[in-house]
Amino acid sequence: MPEWEIGLFRGLGAVFGLAATVIFPFIEKKIGLIKSSKSFVIYQAITVAIALAFFFSDSRMGQLGFLAFVLLSRIGVYGFGLGEMQIRQLGIRPNVRGEVNGFANALTAVATLGLFAAGVLLPSTGDFVYLIIASVVFVILAALVFSFWAWKTKDKVLLNMEHEGIRG
Numbered sequence: 001m002p003e004w005e006i007g008l009f010r011g012l013g014a015v016f017g018l019a020a021t022v023i024f025p026f027i028e029k030k031i032g033l034i035k036s037s038k039s040f041v042i043y044q045a046i047t048v049a050i051a052l053a054f055f056f057s058d059s060r061m062g063q064l065g066f067l068a069f070v071l072l073s074r075i076g077v078y079g080f081g082l083g084e085m086q087i088r089q090l091g092i093r094p095n096v097r098g099e100v101n102g103f104a105n106a107l108t109a110v111a112t113l114g115l116f117a118a119g120v121l122l123p124s125t126g127d128f129v130y131l132i133i134a135s136v137v138f139v140i141l142a143a144l145v146f147s148f149w150a151w152k153t154k155d156k157v158l159l160n161m162e163h164e165g166i167r168g
Contacts, residue, residue, distance in 0.1 A: 020078035037083025044076025045143035
């Protein structure tokens with residue numbers, strides 16, 4: 001794939017990430033914070049699974065399909081990120097919010113370190129398939145865990161949000 005195409009897709013990635021910041025508030029207003037967050041993470045899981053299927057297609061169309069669905073998945077990841085951040089800010093008691101957010105940021109840093117380690121341990125282009133498969137598995141796992149959390153704790157989070165005057 002020529003460098004200009006890679007650059008084009010990287011630029012489009014920023015546009016698709018920005019699109020999530022425009023789309024999220026409309027969906028959140030219609031179906032609520034928790035449902036919209038769940039919808040975005042499930043959307044991301046579906047789009048990365050489709051991207052994986054395209055990845056295994058050994059053709060130019062497979063390359064373009066893979067990149068297109070990775071782009072589309074950015075709407076899910078950034079939309080979910082917005083929702084998750086709001087849920088933490090609204091659903092965590094103010095007296096422990098800083099501690100919980102600090103711990104969440106530390107976990108994110110550890111996960112990022114894990115990504116860097118995976119890149120070091122699997123450096124060849126032939127190993128890229130393992131990184132993609134692992135990414136898809138973890139996104140699907142995240143969608144399942146968040147969906148379970150939303151189903152299990154919705155009422156508790158909503159009580160705090162209602163107290164703050166926020167629609168869940």
